[in-house]
Amino acid sequence: MSWELKAADLPDLARGATLLGTGGGGDPHIGRLLVEHVLGDGSITILDPDELPDDLFVIPTAQMGAPTVMVEKIPAGTEPLLSLRILEEHLGRKAEATMPIECGGINSMIPLIIAAQTGLPVVDADGMGRAFPELSMETFAVYGINGSPLALAGERGERVIIDTGGDNRQMESLARAVTIRLGGVGHIAEYAMTGADVRRVSVPRTISMALQLGRAIREAREQHRSPFEAIARVLETTLYTNLRELFVGKVTDVERRTTEGFAKGRAVITPPEGAHDGEFTIDFQNENLVAKSNGDLAAIVPDLICIVDFETAEPITTEGLRYGQRVRVLGISTPEMMRTPEALETFGPVAFGLDDSFVPIEQLRPEPSW
Amino acid sequence: MSWELKAADLPDLARGATLLGTGGGGDPHIGRLLVEHVLGDGSITILDPDELPDDLFVIPTAQMGAPTVMVEKIPAGTEPLLSLRILEEHLGRKAEATMPIECGGINSMIPLIIAAQTGLPVVDADGMGRAFPELSMETFAVYGINGSPLALAGERGERVIIDTGGDNRQMESLARAVTIRLGGVGHIAEYAMTGADVRRVSVPRTISMALQLGRAIREAREQHRSPFEAIARVLETTLYTNLRELFVGKVTDVERRTTEGFAKGRAVITPPEGAHDGEFTIDFQNENLVAKSNGDLAAIVPDLICIVDFETAEPITTEGLRYGQRVRVLGISTPEMMRTPEALETFGPVAFGLDDSFVPIEQLRPEPSW
Numbered sequence: 001m002s003w004e005l006k007a008a009d010l011p012d013l014a015r016g017a018t019l020l021g022t023g024g025g026g027d028p029h030i031g032r033l034l035v036e037h038v039l040g041d042g043s044i045t046i047l048d049p050d051e052l053p054d055d056l057f058v059i060p061t062a063q064m065g066a067p068t069v070m071v072e073k074i075p076a077g078t079e080p081l082l083s084l085r086i087l088e089e090h091l092g093r094k095a096e097a098t099m100p101i102e103c104g105g106i107n108s109m110i111p112l113i114i115a116a117q118t119g120l121p122v123v124d125a126d127g128m129g130r131a132f133p134e135l136s137m138e139t140f141a142v143y144g145i146n147g148s149p150l151a152l153a154g155e156r157g158e159r160v161i162i163d164t165g166g167d168n169r170q171m172e173s174l175a176r177a178v179t180i181r182l183g184g185v186g187h188i189a190e191y192a193m194t195g196a197d198v199r200r201v202s203v204p205r206t207i208s209m210a211l212q213l214g215r216a217i218r219e220a221r222e223q224h225r226s227p228f229e230a231i232a233r234v235l236e237t238t239l240y241t242n243l244r245e246l247f248v249g250k251v252t253d254v255e256r257r258t259t260e261g262f263a264k265g266r267a268v269i270t271p272p273e274g275a276h277d278g279e280f281t282i283d284f285q286n287e288n289l290v291a292k293s294n295g296d297l298a299a300i301v302p303d304l305i306c307i308v309d310f311e312t313a314e315p316i317t318t319e320g321l322r323y324g325q326r327v328r329v330l331g332i333s334t335p336e337m338m339r340t341p342e343a344l345e346t347f348g349p350v351a352f353g354l355d356d357s358f359v360p361i362e363q364l365r366p367e368p369s370w
Numbered sequence: 371m372s373w374e375l376k377a378a379d380l381p382d383l384a385r386g387a388t389l390l391g392t393g394g395g396g397d398p399h400i401g402r403l404l405v406e407h408v409l410g411d412g413s414i415t416i417l418d419p420d421e422l423p424d425d426l427f428v429i430p431t432a433q434m435g436a437p438t439v440m441v442e443k444i445p446a447g448t449e450p451l452l453s454l455r456i457l458e459e460h461l462g463r464k465a466e467a468t469m470p471i472e473c474g475g476i477n478s479m480i481p482l483i484i485a486a487q488t489g490l491p492v493v494d495a496d497g498m499g500r501a502f503p504e505l506s507m508e509t510f511a512v513y514g515i516n517g518s519p520l521a522l523a524g525e526r527g528e529r530v531i532i533d534t535g536g537d538n539r540q541m542e543s544l545a546r547a548v549t550i551r552l553g554g555v556g557h558i559a560e561y562a563m564t565g566a567d568v569r570r571v572s573v574p575r576t577i578s579m580a581l582q583l584g585r586a587i588r589e590a591r592e593q594h595r596s597p598f599e600a601i602a603r604v605l606e607t608t609l610y611t612n613l614r615e616l617f618v619g620k621v622t623d624v625e626r627r628t629t630e631g632f633a634k635g636r637a638v639i640t641p642p643e644g645a646h647d648g649e650f651t652i653d654f655q656n657e658n659l660v661a662k663s664n665g666d667l668a669a670i671v672p673d674l675i676c677i678v679d680f681e682t683a684e685p686i687t688t689e690g691l692r693y694g695q696r697v698r699v700l701g702i703s704t705p706e707m708m709r710t711p712e713a714l715e716t717f718g719p720v721a722f723g724l725d726d727s728f729v730p731i732e733q734l735r736p737e738p739s740w
Contacts, residue, residue: 090460090531149529158540159519161460162548163529170528177547178532 002051002121004043005112007036009211012218016210017108019217019231019315022304024263024287025105025131026063027317034077035109038116045121047097049204052195058123059087059095059192061114062107064135064152064175065185079153079187080113086159087151087189099123099198101138101191103206104131104287105317110187122207127191128347129203129240129338130304133262133286135175136168137347139337140191143201147171150190154182180260203335209238217313227313228328232370239335242362245369246291246298246329247280248272248310254321262286267307267321269329280329282307284318289352291329300354302339302347303361304332331361372421372491374413375482377406379581382588386580387478389587389601389685392674394633394656395475395501396433397687404447405479408486415491417467419574422565428493429457429465429562431484432477434505434522434545435555449523449557450483456529457521457559469493469568471508471561473576474501474657475687480557492577497561498717499573499610499708500674503632503656505545506538507717509707510561513571517541520560524552546630573705579608587683597683598698602740609705612732615739616661616668616699617650618642618680624691632656637677637691639699650699652677654688659722661699670724672709672717673731674702701731 005013014028021028052058061084088094098111103126115122127138135147148171149163160178164170171190179186193201212234220230232243249269256265264285271277278294288305291298299305307316310326337343339360345351348358375383384398391398422428431454458464468481473496485492497508505517518541519533530548534540541560549556563571582604590600602613619639626635634655641647648664658675661668669675677686680696707713709730715721718728 154534156537156540157535158537158544159531159533160544161529161531164524165527167526167528170526173551174528174530174548177551178544181543181547 002045002047005046006043007039007041010036012214013108013207013211014214015217015315016212016214017104018317019213019306019308020103020206020210020304021105021131021315021317022287022306023284023318024133025102025107028106028109031106031109031113035112035116038077038113042116044112044115046124046207047121049123049125049199049202052123052198054194054196056096056195057093057192058097058099058195058198059084059189060099060101060127061111061187061189062101063110063185064179064188077113079155080110081117082153082157082159083151083187083189084114086153086161087149087192090149090151090161091192095120097121097123099202100126100207101135101140102126102128102131103203103210104128107131108207108210123198124207125198125202125204126206127202129206129334130302131287132347135172135188135190137351138168138191139203139343140193140201141168142340142343142346145191145193145197145201147190150175150188152178153187155185158182203239203337205238209234209240221312226370229370231313232368235332240332242333243369244299244331244361244365246305246331246365247277247293248328249277249280251321251323251325251327254323256318263318265318267318269327282329285352286318288318290349290354290356291331297356297359297364299331299361299364300349300356300358301352302334302343302358304334306330306332331365333361372415372417375416376413377409377411380406382584383478383577383581384584385587385685386582386584387474388687389583389676389678390473390576390580390674391475391501391657391685391687392676393652393654393658393688394503395472395477396435398476398479401476401479401483405482405486408447408483412486414482414485416494416577417491419493419495419569419572422493422568424564424566426466426565427463427562428467428469428565428568429454429559430469430471430497431481431557431559432471433480433555434549434558447483449525450480451487452523452527452529453521453557453559454484456523456531457519457562460519460521460531461562465490467491467493469572470496470577471505471510472496472498472501473573473580474498477501478577478580493568494577495568495572495574496576497572499576499704500672501657502717505542505558505560507721508538508561509573509713510563510571511538512710512713512716515561515563515567515571517560520545520558522548523557525555528552573609573707575608579604579610591682596740599740601683602738605702610702612703613739614669614701614731614735616675616701616735617647617663618698619647619650621691621693621695621697624693626688633688635688637688639697652699655722656688658688660719660724660726661701667726667729667734669701669731669734670719670726670728671722672704672713672728674704676700676702701735703731
């Protein structure tokens with residue numbers, strides 16, 4: 001069912017989107033401030049994908065760049081809409097709705113900024129079902145929609161259009177090169193498609209899921225219940241059925257470098273004194289990619305690996321990791337459409353050059369944690 | 371007067387364009403083969419700038435990239451025309467003529483490939499009056515024409531449009547980033563303008579000048595006359611009045627690296643044994659920028675610094691420099707429109723970060739050499 005999003009919902013949505021960012025995706029709280037500023041007392045219509053007219057013309061919108069840079073560069077607020085306008089002019093057709101390409105991190109907010117500015121509705125779905133570091137890592141692409149033509153807007157009004165036909169990886173490569181020259185952040189509109197396409201190729205209801213997750217965590221804290229229990233109950237009602245506790249411990253090392261437009265590195269978590277669990281490591285490229293306990297696979301992309309506060313379940317991004325933090329590492333299963341052979345080729349372990357193969361988290365850890 | 375260019379003219383034109391390439395600009399002989407292949411027995415109409423209708427719609431075309439890479443990557447032949455078509459579609463207007471942005475090096479040939487393929491005429495003028503390493507280093511830009519929107523075509527059919535408004539340096543920066551990702555070479559259409567604009571902002575009759583220079587060198591050799599004398603007599607009839615011999619000697623060192631899409635380095639030439647001239651150095655960034663004799667300024671950009679064979683006057687590009695070659699270094703004065711304060715700001719010494727100021731070659735070396 002379609003519904004109205006109000007400014008009061010945004011802090012919960014941002015919390016849920018940070019969790020789905022799996023350590024990356026950029027900080028949604030920065031985007032949230034921009035949405036609040038533009039939205040005021042108004043509301044944004046969120047369209048359920050099942051109710052979209054087949055021929056509705058939808059243009060997804062996003063920000064691209066290394067999250068470490070995004071934290072430093074708050075967008076001016078005009079670039080997101082400019083990217084949409086550039087693509088509309090190029091295609092000679094106006095968008096009738098926008099939507100996220102990525103429900104995790106700041107890209108949960110970018111389409112909302114545009115919606116608040118223009119009155120356009122936003123489709124409750126996305127193309128990553130979490131956050132991923134590259135524009136080609138989209139269920140849209142997996143199921144046959146081209147990212148091209150892509151429109152890119154820079155903070156000084158730069159306009160770029162990139163069309164690589166069916167080669168979404170080349171599109172990513174060229175857009176990344178431009179984004180780096182623009183100072184590390186660009187705003188993009190891409191993967192234009194119809195309502196019928198959206199139903200076929202996107203991960204449904206991920207905006208509502210992020211909102212419910214963020215709200216459930218907050219309410220559990222307010223009512224002194226377990227926020228982890230609350231997360232588990234929300235996920236049961238979605239396509240992300242399985243929640244697992246992968247590890248509990250302290251952050252003892254974070255190695256991180258920004259290279260070629262990405263934040264790459266490794267976090268090391270060690271068990272509390274007296275425990276004998278050995279070392280837990282998480283490798284990331286913007287997002288957490290693979291988690292290992294004493295060298296044994298604990299969870300792997302595209303399943304979600306989320307580091308959260310030990311007690312409050314507040315999600316912690318890669319940039320937010322600090323020595324000595326007490327954390328829990330959560331694993332969440334992704335929907336089946338994100339685990340098909342063609343999906344794994346696009347954003348599974350092999351797409352990141354990892355040696356391990358994909359194993360569903362519910363096979364690695366059969367018992368529910370909550 | 372407008373005239374017809376035939377395949378038989380191309381070897382002379384390529385030789386002249388290599389001289390005007392001042393060490394860079396890419397090898398025109400590769401482009402020449404493509405023009406010959408497409409042109410066959412036909413001819414290309416070369417329009418005199420004075421005869422252009424005021425409202426003629428002209429789109430200049432070119433290749434961009436490091437000349438060291440261009441030598442390795444022969445263009446497929448479809449990209450030059452694709453770049454023109456991308457810009458035409460974007461602007462919603464068909465070109466009525468094309469022209470070079472750069473008369474030196476391979477970019478003397480790229481508009482001819484398009485002309486041979488389409489029957490479009492080519493304007494006898496360009497925007498550099500020689501070769502320069504960056505797309506913003508144009509008399510077009512100096513005298514108020516925007517390079518944007520720029521269209522860029524890649525060898526696998528990639529289409530990119532870049533619009534940075536009046537910021538031609540940012541246009542160069544973004545196009546360079548894309549070109550590097552495309553493997554080092556891209557084909558571009560940019561600086562669209564009217565016939566009236568062309569007359570106001572371009573260096574006139576540089577295609578005919580390149581052809582006359584190449585022909586004069588060949589004929590002098592065939593008739594056992596001095597090719598240097600022949601070059602001097604051609605230049606007297608153009609806006610490039612002054613020819614000077616800067617140095618005679620042997621190439622003893624060439625230091626060269628391809629970095630950020632440019633070929634940068636230094637050539638060292640030492641005098642014949644017994645002479646007491648000291649060392650002669652030429653610093654280049656794709657093109658020769660500054661020549662010094664024993665540390666004293668001998669010639670500096672935008673004046674032309676050309677290394678040629680000691681005897682035959684065959685121009686030698688930076689990539690063609692070899693240890694032990696016997697060479698003459700020639701200096702040629704540029705037209706006045708390339709030496710105004712605004713022109714020097716765009717492509718004079720300061721634009722290349724050089725410490726020396728511009729001094730006209732006819733002041734540095736008052737006496738004609740031939």
